[in-house]
Amino acid sequence: xxxxxxxxxxxxxxxxxxxxxxxxxxxxxxxxxxxxxxxxxxxxxxxxxxxxxxxxxxxxxxxxxxxxxxxxxxxxxxxxxxxxxxxxxxxxxxxxxxxxxxxxxxxxxxxxxxxxxxxxxxxxxxxxxxxxxxxxxxxxxxxxxxxxxxxxxxxxxxxxxxxxxxxxxxxxxxxxxxxxxxxxxxxxxxxxxxxxxxxxxxxxxxxxxxxxxxxxxxxxxxxxxxxxxxxxxxxxxxxxxxxxxxxxxxxxxxxxxxxxxxxxxxxxxxxxxxxxxxxxxxxxxxxxxxxxxxxxxxxxxxxxxxxxxxxxxxxxxxxxxxxxxxxxxxxxxxxxxxxxxxxxxxxxxxxxxxxxx
Amino acid sequence: xxxxxxxxxxxxxxxxxxxxxxxxxxxxxxxxxxxxxxxxxxxxxxxxxxxxxxxxxxxxxxxxxxxxxxxxxxxxxxxxxxxxxxxxxxxxxxxxxxxxxxxxxxxxxxxxxxxxx
Numbered sequence: 108x109x110x111x112x113x114x115x116x117x118x119x120x121x122x123x124x125x126x127x128x129x130x131x132x133x134x135x136x137x138x139x140x141x142x143x144x145x146x147x148x149x150x151x152x153x154x155x156x157x158x159x160x161x162x163x164x165x166x167x168x169x170x171x172x173x174x175x176x177x178x179x180x181x182x183x184x185x186x187x188x189x190x191x192x193x194x195x196x197x198x199x200x201x202x203x204x205x206x207x208x209x210x211x212x213x214x215x216x217x218x219x220x221x222x223x224x225x226x227x228x229x230x231x232x233x234x235x236x237x238x239x240x241x242x243x244x245x246x247x248x249x250x251x252x253x254x255x256x257x258x259x260x261x262x263x264x265x266x267x268x269x270x271x272x273x274x275x276x277x278x279x280x281x282x283x284x285x286x287x288x289x290x291x292x293x294x295x296x297x298x299x300x301x302x303x304x305x306x307x308x309x310x311x312x313x314x315x316x317x318x319x320x321x322x323x324x325x326x327x328x329x330x331x332x333x334x335x336x337x338x339x340x341x342x343x344x345x346x347x348x349x350x351x352x353x354x355x356x357x358x359x360x361x362x363x364x365x366x367x368x369x370x371x372x373x374x375x376x377x378x379x380x381x382x383x384x385x386x387x388x389x390x391x392x393x394x395x396x397x398x399x400x401x402x403x404x405x406x407x408x409x410x411x412x413x414x415x416x417x418x419x420x421x422x423x424x425x426x427x428x429x430x431x432x433x434x435x436x437x438x439x440x441x442x443x444x445x446x447x448x449x450x451x452x453x454x455x456x457x458x459x460x461x462x463x464x
Numbered sequence: 465x466x467x468x469x470x471x472x473x474x475x476x477x478x479x480x481x482x483x484x485x486x487x488x489x490x491x492x493x494x495x496x497x498x499x500x501x502x503x504x505x506x507x508x509x510x511x512x513x514x515x516x517x518x519x520x521x522x523x524x525x526x527x528x529x530x531x532x533x534x535x536x537x538x539x540x541x542x543x544x545x546x547x548x549x550x551x552x553x554x555x556x557x558x559x560x561x562x563x564x565x566x567x568x569x570x571x572x573x574x575x576x577x578x579x580x581x
Contacts, residue, residue, distance in 0.1 A: 142470070143477040150481070193485070196493050201502035202514065213482045220478040221471070235470055242541050260516070264504030268515045276523045279530040286537040293544040356505055361489040365482060437580035440526065444578050448533070448569065452562055455540075459547060459555050 157371045158185040168429040195360035207261035211254045212365040218250030219369040226379045229389050229410035240301035245286050252278045259354035270353025273343050280443040284331035287451035291324040291458040292384045305388040310395050312387035320458035325385045332377035339428030378420035389413040525577050536565055
């Protein structure tokens with residue numbers, strides 16, 4: 108692992124440089140500001156890229172060309188959209204609860220960024236590394252539900268109300284399967300710290316290491332996570348043919364943009380968690396016994412591995428999204444409570460039996 | 465301590481992103497108001513009454529079920545981290561716990577709480 112190109116040296120170098128220049132406290136403050144800025148830039152750039160990628164890939168699925176006017180291959184399309192959305196009017200609804208209406212977009216973004224910060228992007232690049240990492244991720248990502256319910260309720264419109272209720276039921280239900288699938292990984296790893304979970308996959312990724320239970324957990328996590336993002340066949344909360352836009356019908360301009368942003372970033376976050384927990388995060392593909400193969404794999408930088416695996420999971424999500432028709436709400440809840448939940452519970456027991464014996 | 469401070473930094477970053485964009489929009493975006501524009505969008509038909517009303521009870525049932533199982537997952541997390549030390553005995557206890565919960569799910573299932581009406 109020594110020769111692997113690492114961004115850790117860079118961060119350590121910045122830290123040392125600032126400490127020499129300003130001394131302890133100021134260096135720490137400047138680092139905090141730098142971390143915040145880096146997070147903002149990463150968040151915004153990823154969102155822009157994801158929106159572009161989604162539109163392009165969806166176009167190819169439907170035998171269209173997709174955005175191709177702004178820039179070569181339309182790569183600046185989402186940037187142009189963002190500028191345009193900033194210039195749009197924020198409409199004030201007459202009888203809405205204005206305080207909650209405002210707060211909702213804050214909460215959705217807080218839930219999304221706080222989860223985003225806990226992801227290990229590359230070797231040594233992770234903002235929040237709690238010893239209860241997995242637990243933290245599950246807890247803070249469910250803040251989004253609160254924001255969505257607030258948005259739907261405060262708008263005082265029938266469409267948003269129905270959308271928010273559906274969304275609440277769906278997100279709450281699928282959170283269980285998400286949690287139980289990740290619990291299987293915690294059982295296998297014996298720790299909740301994200302960096303240690305990645306570290307433990309240095310010989311073999313968990314999906315290979317954990318026998319069949321890990322594969323089942325991976326699949327259930329992908330399904331439940333996909334439902335968590337309110338997309339694809341699970342997009343009832345914003346089913347545009349029934350509810351115009353679901354819980355964010357009344358939002359306009361940049362406030363709508365936040366919901367849009369959070370939705371795309373949540374897709375990235377779910378894919379990144381799946382990649383980290385099951386596919387080894389930034390850890391290269393190592394096979395025990397194949398020394399030379401492992402060395403070659405180490406030469407590929409860690410962030411390439413991370414984004415490659417995440418990109419693969421995102422592509423799976425897009426593929427599902429554009430291939431299946433929308434579910435009905437009873438089918439949706441049946442899938443969770445009668446199929447995924449029992450599978451997850453049994454899988455958890457299987458996994459613990461496999462680990463102990 | 466660093467972790468908590470970092471969490472605060474992340475939180476402030478999120479607040480900054482939304483706040484700054486909203487303030488920017490306040491200066492950049494046009495503003496006008498009239499009564500019709502402030503109506504909630506309901507496909508062009510004038511709204512009748514408030515939408516803050518009693519809602520379908522089915523959602524409530526699922527929320528209660530969720531609460532039970534979510535608390536269960538919270539309880540299982542600490543066990544999962546030290547499962548290797550606890551060994552077979554710990555597993556037996558957790559299996560018993562899970563069976564009781566599964567009975568709860570089976571009861572809700574049989575009573576028809578999982579059927580969407």
